Amino acid sequence: MSESSGKQIKKRTKSFHIKxxxxxxxxxxxxxxxxxxxxxxxxxxxxVYKIELAVDEACSNVVKHAYMTNSxxxxxxxxxxxEKRDHIEIIISDKGKGFDPKKIKKPELEEYMKKMKRGGLGxxxxxxxxxxxSFRIKAGVRNEVRMIxxxxx
Amino acid sequence: xxKFEVVRNDSETVSVLNIRGYLDAHTAPDFEDAINRLxxxxxxxxxxxxxxxQYISSAGLGVFMGFIEEIRQHSGDIKLSSASPKxxxxxxxxxxxxxxxxxxxxxxxxxxxxxxxxK
Numbered sequence: 001m002s003e004s005s006g007k008q009i010k011k012r013t014k015s016f017h018i019k020x021x022x023x024x025x026x027x028x029x030x031x032x033x034x035x036x037x038x039x040x041x042x043x044x045x046x047x048v049y050k051i052e053l054a055v056d057e058a059c060s061n062v063v064k065h066a067y068m069t070n071s072x073x074x075x076x077x078x079x080x081x082x083e084k085r086d087h088i089e090i091i092i093s094d095k096g097k098g099f100d101p102k103k104i105k106k107p108e109l110e111e112y113m114k115k116m117k118r119g120g121l122g123x124x125x126x127x128x129x130x131x132x133x134s135f136r137i138k139a140g141v142r143n144e145v146r147m148i149x150x151x152x153x
Numbered sequence: 154x155x156k157f158e159v160v161r162n163d164s165e166t167v168s169v170l171n172i173r174g175y176l177d178a179h180t181a182p183d184f185e186d187a188i189n190r191l192x193x194x195x196x197x198x199x200x201x202x203x204x205x206x207q208y209i210s211s212a213g214l215g216v217f218m219g220f221i222e223e224i225r226q227h228s229g230d231i232k233l234s235s236a237s238p239k240x241x242x243x244x245x246x247x248x249x250x251x252x253x254x255x256x257x258x259x260x261x262x263x264x265x266x267x268x269x270x271x272k
Contacts, residue, residue, distance in 0.1 A: 024179035028155040031208075049208075049239050056210045060178040109218065109248050121211035121247060128246050 014083040022063045022075040022094065030059050030079055037081050038088055042151060050129040051088060051149055055079065057122035058092040058145045066096025066143065087131075087150045098139035155208075159187040167198045167266045169259065173205030176213035184216050188231075192220065197229020200262040204235040209243050217253065230254070234262040 018033055020026045031052040038048045059077050067075045073095065082089040104123040127133050132148040157180035160171040168191050176184060191199055201217075221231055234256040236244065244250065256262040 024177070027177050027179055028175065046239055046242075052208075053210055053243065056177060060210065060212055063178065107247065109252055121214060125211055125243075125246060 012085045016081045016083070017078070019076055019078050022059075022067060022077045022096075024060065024063050026077075027056055027059060027063075030077075031056055033079065034081060034090060037083050038149075041083055041085075041088055043088070043149070047149065051090070054126045054129040054147055054149075055090055055092065057126050058147070061099075061122050062092065062094045062096065065099065066094040068097070086152070087148055089146070089148045091144050091146045093142055093144040095140065095142060098137040098143040101135040101137070157183055158205075159184060161187060161191075163196070164263070167200060167263050168196045169200045169202055169263065171202040171205065173207075175208040176206060177208065177210045178212035181212040181216050184213065185219070188216065188220050192223065195227070197224045197227040198266045199224065199229065199231045200259065200266070201231060201233050202235055202259045202262075203233060203237070203240055204259070206237070206240050209240050211247070214244065214247060214249070217249070221253075230266070232256060232262040232265060234259040 016033070016037055018030070020030065034055045035048050035052050038051045043051065059079070062077045066077075067073065075096075076094065078091075078093045080091040080093070101123065104120070106124055107121055126145070126147060130147040130149050132146075134146045136142070136144045136146070155175040157174040157176055158172070160173070162169045162171065170184075170187055170191075172184060174180070188199070191197070217231060217233075224231060232254045233244075235258065236255060241255070244253075244255070249255075254262070254265065256265070
């Protein structure tokens, strides 16, 4: 492959990165950031909404669960977005305590209501909203949720 | 900052909470406070009017789940009305329509409460 054609392929991927304090006050900024990129790719409004929601859920989990309240480390959430021709890829990462994605099951709402439980819905929703979702957990080092949504699906 | 607002309207038996804007992990505590206040006042017949709700995440859904058992134990309920299709979709993904009553119009939800009176 010639160098020039290689460059053309590279041009099709743009990446954007923001790093913010893990705080619910930043959720709206994160949603707008991701929505802007999804709109650029050409996702229709209701798909943009799903992408925003999936990212919100992942970041809300980081805020709520990743870091111990009194820990001294920086409570940070990273959002890396790849804008591709036919899909969007989003990687949300933190350096918190991580979790076991295998333990997240479809929530039984009735059970939830009886126990007056509130959490645990986020990961399930992310899986419903996005086309591909994967996790890489290295507690205290780097935990990431990677999600992809395709334009025509 | 995207806004969230709760406006409360009481009739004799039914309280309507009109929620507007963006309901996420940041704003869910405001919604929770509004429901807590109703419970403190023994007002268990609640309609949540979603007309102006532009966005909801699972943190918002969690508020509905956290109180419903207690409210139903007091012969009350939370009924929902006027969800936009995209907001309804989120409730639907988590199976809410089988456990909560959704109405297209606020009046229908209020009417249902009043009509069930004295049964």
